[in-house]
Amino acid sequence: MDWKIELVAIPVTDVDRAKDFYTKIGFNADFDESPTEGIRFVQLTPPGSACSICIGTGITEAAPGSVEGMQVVVASAEAVYEQLVAAGVEATPVKDMGWGLFTFFADPDGNKWAVQELPNRG
Template sequence: MDYQLELIVLPVEDVDRAREFYRRIGFREDADYVGDDDFRMVQFTPPGSACSIAFGTGISAAEPGSVENLHLVVEDVVVARDELLRRGVEVSEIFHDEDGVFHHAGGERRVPGLYPGRASYGSFASFRDPDGNEFLLQEVTERYPGR
């Protein structure tokens, strides 16, 4: 049995503001459904992704901006960061973790710059949507076996 992650719900306060943000950064708008009783579901898909995000009213009880560490895997973190900056997004400087395995929570043990030798899975940059939901760009140039 395959279990394919295809949708992540993001809690947002202002649906139209979030919709404009995700349009601006180049995500594809898949749906904007308005139902009865103050229900609305908006869905976007990042370029090249099999997993989408959704947000709206009446679809999540989570606190707006409470999602952390959603990874957007990119082939070149420098190019991806520059593209987001051109689109008006505030993006962190590129960093890697001092342990070199994965990033620690809350920015602890972050070392400025690309991972030494630019090894796959090691370099990151982060940004937040207008509500504070956090995304990490992660550079992956060569996948681990079976991935």
């Protein structure tokens, strides 16, 4: 039986600000609904990803900004770094860490992301 990770909750303080941030850096806004009182569920998907994130109200008790280690894999860390900077996001310059090229950034609440370009294994 397959086990597929398809959705990860990211705790935020301001849903609209977070949605604007993630769409500004290229995530697709798939869903934004309030199915019941006290719940707002926003699903966002990075380009080409089978896994989405969700933000909202009433969906997680985790503290906003408490997520560390979210990682995406891309074809070009440098291209993503340039895209992030162009969008006004503070990102670290691309660094070769031996197991890939990386840039790092955080969302407005401080949730931390790593962007990895896998090494050429020729």
